[in-house]
Amino acid sequence: MRLAELSARSGVSTATIKFYLREGLLPPGRRLSATQAEYDETHLRRLRLVRALIQVGGIPVATAREVLAAVDDEHLTRHDRLGVAVWAIPQPAPARTREATAEETAAARTQVAALLQRLGWPMAHLDSPPGQALVRTVAALAGLGYPHDAERLLPYARVAERAAEADLDLLEHFTSEEEQVEASVALTVLHEPVLLALRRLAQAEESARRTGRPEDR
């Protein structure tokens, strides 16, 4: 198919597709001549994944390129490639300006370490990207007057464990390795809004329950 058809079938404008090609988010099509190129289903799927990462996941173009490169990297083991999304996709980046103080960060690190220990998770997680993100966030929270220790984090960690189980269960429905890797990236990103929306609904529900449900708002 040509650019125009790729655009029509994906709902992404040709200008944007050209942009993604330029940025290396989408591999170039098969060249038919000096000014013609042909795209196939793999381009369509990749394009959908790109849109998912950028638009739904809100991750920057440069990062998306890295993630996709890792997805395509043949040298990685399956576990590595499944972990790419987890490792490489950035968190919503807590605190850009009022960077937490060194003490806050150190304290946060201690508490996260304590949490890992109580969960029986390897201490190596502490230096992984999501581990660092957690430390930064906990430090930021402390700076804002909401200190969290391992005790307070534990219920959330238990919740996260069950979310991860659900994630992995879903992944197992995909058979081919390609699909699994892609789904791992897509679902890691795309389930975030699902989970957060559900949490807010559950908050409203729980609040109504505890305050005696005053006609539930």
Place this chain on the structure above:
Amino acid sequence: MRLAELSARSGVSTATIKFYLREGLLPPGRRLSATQAEYDETHLRRLRLVRALIQVGGIPVATAREVLAAVDDEHLTRHDRLGVAVWAIPQPAPARTREATAEETAAARTQVAALLQRLGWPMAHLDSPPGQALVRTVAALAGLGYPHDAERLLPYARVAERAAEADLDLLEHFTSEEEQVEASVALTVLHEPVLLALRRLAQAEESARRTGRPEDR
């Protein structure tokens, strides 16, 4: 305290504070004279909350203004004010361009309704902001080739229920109503990165467990 001190104690530049004053995110200080104004602890706390919403939560300035106005609104009931964060803070907005088709949205709505029924939650949630966000996200997921029915969503809803319980438990630690309202907004936003970071750690952990832990990456 003066602007400079407010800036020093909050770590936010005077220019940015002026910007927030202009935008109505921060109430003006007590005027001492034509060119002098004084700020107090409430300004400091509000400023921290503003930073939390905008910087950590990534919500737009205009929305932050609405949320804060609702927080300050004396006419709302306690439950309403606690719900402000849940209701008014926008979700990461799925799908800006390739808007889901009408069929996808209708199907998503049906599945979310089925989910609410199975959970025993009021159907009114379907039209609440987080409910709508959920429908949009599920529709977007379907469009990307990851259809979700009530069955698949249920485990995530169970997870969300427990997260909400943890949230409300934490809120009860705050005594004054003011603190509770503010903490409700702050924690709704600030716990999102915590939860997401923990989910990624848990994914890595669960993946290692299922694939036989190859020295855990």
Place this chain on the structure above:
DNA sequence: ACGTCTGGATAGTGGCACTATCCAAGCATG
């Protein structure tokens, strides 16, 4: 009284995801 600081107004910056415009080379139709 004089240099510094203050708050307010206005315009500018930087980052980033696109998007509009050109252009020369196909392709398709009469």
Place this chain on the structure above:
DNA sequence: CATGCTTGGATAGTGCCACTATCCAGACGT
């Protein structure tokens, strides 16, 4: 084979948005 539309590629521009830099006149401090 002429002609008009389309294609992919290159380049520069747009729009949004959260700041940020600059001015300015009026306090304030010593």
